[in-house]
Amino acid sequence: MTTTLDKKQKIKESLKKTKEKRKNQIAKVYQLKTSYTNLNKEQKQWFERIFLEAKWLYNYVVADIQNRLNPQIEKTKQVEIKTPNGTETREIKCLSSQMRQGILDRIKKNLSDLSKAKQKGIKVGKLKFKTDYRNIPLKQNNITFKVLKEKNRIKLQGLKKPIRILGLHQLPENCDIAKAELIKKPDGYYIYLTCYIDKNQIKQEKINKPIGIDFGIKHQLTLSNGIKINYSVEETKRIKKLQKKLSRQQKGSRNYQKTKQKFQKEHQKIYNRRKDIKNKILALLKRYEYVLIQDEQIKQWHSGLFGKQIQNTGIGGIISRLKQNLETLIPVDRYEATTKLCSQCENKKEDIKLSERTYKCNICGLVIDRDINSAINILKIGLQKEERTTIKNLPTDCGEVTPVERTATARILGSNPYIRISYASLKQEATY
Ligand SMILES: [Zn+2]
Structure with a gap:
């Protein structure tokens, strides 16, 4: 009798311990x-x-x-x-x-x-x-x-x-x-x-600075520190083939079932690849103190020219995941002209064509990658508008990517064959 009581007591204690630990x-x-x-x-x-x-x-x-x-x-x-x-x-x-x-x-x-x-x-x-x-x-x-x-x-x-x-x-x-x-x-x-x-273990891995992101077509994600992330998982030839085959076969037949299984398998593969990319990008961004994006940027694209391209890259999916998962996401008004503004002297250009990949400022002479310029603007505008003083006091200077960030990025994103990372320099030599 006592042994069962002891046993019960022990289980109770260990449950309590676990609860405390959790x-x-x-x-x-x-x-x-x-x-x-x-x-x-x-x-x-x-x-x-x-x-x-x-x-x-x-x-x-x-x-x-x-x-x-x-x-x-x-x-x-x-x-x-x-x-x-x-x-x-x-x-x-x-x-x-x-x-x-x-x-x-x-x-x-x-x-x-x-x-x-x-x-x-x-x-x-x-x-x-x-x-x-x-x-x-x-x-x-x-x-x-x-x-x-x-x-x-x-x-x-x-x-x-x-x-x-x-x-x-x-x-x-x-x-x-x-x-x-x-x-x-x-x-x-x-x-x-x-x-x-x-x-505690998770906190140690934090990168204590805010980051701005520009979402684009040529480079899907450009961070204000110069990290560029590209990824694409297209529909495979195999899935297109299977889809065609399926449409010709008689619904419910044995062969139809077989093809359908193969189709589902291939579909799952593509889905997994896309999901993994989103998870990895999210894991990287979670390390930053604050993440700033331009809100609703994507909706405009969806209706426009780039619909198909966005589907393959699933940017829309990334944004909604960011919104769900990042406590520190700060949206910047979508009407801010982040592409026209000079991120150094705040001079605003009349217009910048989509084909112009470099931003050249006539006033201060800044020559900078177009997307990085946007990302820095998003970062600056977002931080200026924030009411929370803790964020206001953060430095808004946009330093180059640090060695810590480089290793973190390479470690998290580097293992996925569908993601390409590049590090662009923030300031470029003027070439007149
Ligand atoms: Zn300027």
């Missing part, structure tokens, strides 16, 4: 892909099987929640499923008991969400059957899964050998790995790792 931490989810080509036949079968078993178990319980949602179900070896010819028995042999628990917990959570919604007077239905189960919770670190970072592998409960995972190097040192999810997507299997990272 106050100084930030949760971050890493989306890691398994290397499908490195899986052997047995492992591939295992992956296919557990998602099937998860579906069977889920549907079996949902079909009769009152009688079937109980602790015994965690040990059940067989479930019955409905088929066009009646019912059939299916074995549950690959899902571990913790994985089953995770699936059952989800059902409980969904039920409680439904009843809460009902109490609020919202009309709710029942839990629906799933035709595809794509997301298996892995509850306990070191039991359902174990991260072997140095080996670039993760050991999953039920598989003998650890499997190769891409992107594990992204995990910071000394982070707490809390839980994971196993995800099935058209282009392969993923593991989503939830980690907790110390807030």
